[in-house]
Amino acid sequence: MNTRKPFFFDSTLRDGNQALKKPWNLKEKEFIFDLLLKLGVQAVEVGFPGSCDMDFETCQKLASLANDKTVVCGLARAVERDINLAYDAIKNAKKPRIHTFIALAPFNMKYVLQKEPDDVKKLAIDAVKHAKSLIGENGDVQFSVEHFGDCIDNMPFVIDTLKEVVEAGATTINLPNTVERTNPMNFVKRVSQVVQELPENIIIAVHCHNDLGMATATTVESYFAGATQLEGCLNGLGERAGNMNIYEVAVALHNCGVDVPLNLKEIYETALTIAEKSGVPIYEKAPLIGLDSLAHRSGIHQDGAIKTKDMEKGAYRPIHPSLIGRDDEKVGFTSQSGKTAIYEIIKTAGYPITMEEAIRITPAIKEAAEKVGELPTRYITDIYFKEVFKIKGPFELIKFSKITDGKFRVEFKHNNKKYNVVGEDNGPLSACLNALSKAGFPQKLIHYEQVAIDGEIKGVSADAMTGLKREVPTGHVVTCRGLHTSTAQANILALFNGLNLIEGLK
Numbered sequence: 001m002n003t004r005k006p007f008f009f010d011s012t013l014r015d016g017n018q019a020l021k022k023p024w025n026l027k028e029k030e031f032i033f034d035l036l037l038k039l040g041v042q043a044v045e046v047g048f049p050g051s052c053d054m055d056f057e058t059c060q061k062l063a064s065l066a067n068d069k070t071v072v073c074g075l076a077r078a079v080e081r082d083i084n085l086a087y088d089a090i091k092n093a094k095k096p097r098i099h100t101f102i103a104l105a106p107f108n109m110k111y112v113l114q115k116e117p118d119d120v121k122k123l124a125i126d127a128v129k130h131a132k133s134l135i136g137e138n139g140d141v142q143f144s145v146e147h148f149g150d151c152i153d154n155m156p157f158v159i160d161t162l163k164e165v166v167e168a169g170a171t172t173i174n175l176p177n178t179v180e181r182t183n184p185m186n187f188v189k190r191v192s193q194v195v196q197e198l199p200e201n202i203i204i205a206v207h208c209h210n211d212l213g214m215a216t217a218t219t220v221e222s223y224f225a226g227a228t229q230l231e232g233c234l235n236g237l238g239e240r241a242g243n244m245n246i247y248e249v250a251v252a253l254h255n256c257g258v259d260v261p262l263n264l265k266e267i268y269e270t271a272l273t274i275a276e277k278s279g280v281p282i283y284e285k286a287p288l289i290g291l292d293s294l295a296h297r298s299g300i301h302q303d304g305a306i307k308t309k310d311m312e313k314g315a316y317r318p319i320h321p322s323l324i325g326r327d328d329e330k331v332g333f334t335s336q337s338g339k340t341a342i343y344e345i346i347k348t349a350g351y352p353i354t355m356e357e358a359i360r361i362t363p364a365i366k367e368a369a370e371k372v373g374e375l376p377t378r379y380i381t382d383i384y385f386k387e388v389f390k391i392k393g394p395f396e397l398i399k400f401s402k403i404t405d406g407k408f409r410v411e412f413k414h415n416n417k418k419y420n421v422v423g424e425d426n427g428p429l430s431a432c433l434n435a436l437s438k439a440g441f442p443q444k445l446i447h448y449e450q451v452a453i454d455g456e457i458k459g460v461s462a463d464a465m466t467g468l469k470r471e472v473p474t475g476h477v478v479t480c481r482g483l484h485t486s487t488a489q490a491n492i493l494a495l496f497n498g499l500n501l502i503e504g505l506k
Ligand code: KIV
Pocket: 015, 101, 144, 145, 146, 147, 174, 176, 177, 178, 179, 207, 209
């Protein structure tokens, strides 16, 4: 178990940038550097100063802008020229770091470097010595074993080299999974071996690429095996399938109870900005930041998610969306969805609904969803208005009018038979009930409410929505609603919707 706080080393401006179709210029890198500071990463690898003049100048500029908390790092191959340029580029940072690297994997030494292991070891040690001689009091030196993931058969050589590299002055040893080829534990076991073998004051870092989609898992487990510095890129940018995605590791560690030194609330906004600036879109299903990653479509999931939506943990989601600055957890209605979703969607749209009504209108909405797929909210509310406010049946209101105070006329049809009845009582609703009773249709009203709704609903002013609860002959209670510009008319429409509704339930 690692008792040290994780230290996030961001390589978006170096490993991420080098894989972009159009690498960033100075202005763009400055903008992203600012985002990184806001997110609160502990180290920023600003570039590879030896790669081109633009990168050199950019690194120089960013180094001059850095605060005194953030390490600013320049990459250099294990050659003097690169190390000198890296030093010149970052020396004005408050906390400068030279990061030098060479491959120690047998395959790479033989076929890419085309050198004997002992010669490679010497290059590593000389590079670190040279970097150390330049960096000064406030800075430090990081050494990376490029292709550490492939150092399966020569770990004694790797450990031996690292001990000498540490002697030469490196204080951070980075173990990259330069190409992810096998299982996370294969890598993590060797990270653990390095942790055991090197002095305790040496920081062990991991830098995992995501070729098989396991960079997050490998990084998280490496942390628990003793690696403290966790290297990755925003949005998982980087060569091929990218680098470890910093957000995923940060949230995974947070969920494990680790104190993560990042402003997690900045994550979502940062991710959207990086997608825009890099031209690399976030795929819909991307963990945490994908548009669809907080959507629930199956009825069972919707039910759980809705019941726990205000809880920090919550059913069927890894985090409360607000942890990363999101507020768009979504319930989408498809043929796979259920009544809880209808209830939630209508309520969120601002309309009154009871669970009994949601159950009642679910079949009609499901039928539409079977044809269309996921239904836009507007489509669902259209069905809601049709099913709730225009209930078809044997009763048809023709006209409701006032004769005098306390006296009202109700003209209606029942199974095409016309009725014209006068009802008497204080208000229009009770007068109408009286008229219906005289006509042989007594009604029991147990609840009345006027629902205020802001704005307009389908061209009808909102303050005229009536909700009534009616007892059905079977004993249970139904809600019926009416909608009209006049409150009195809305009441009567609610009553007639209720009559048809009860008929339909018989
Ligand atoms: O993936 C890698 O090995 C690297 C090193 C330069 C650290 O990016």
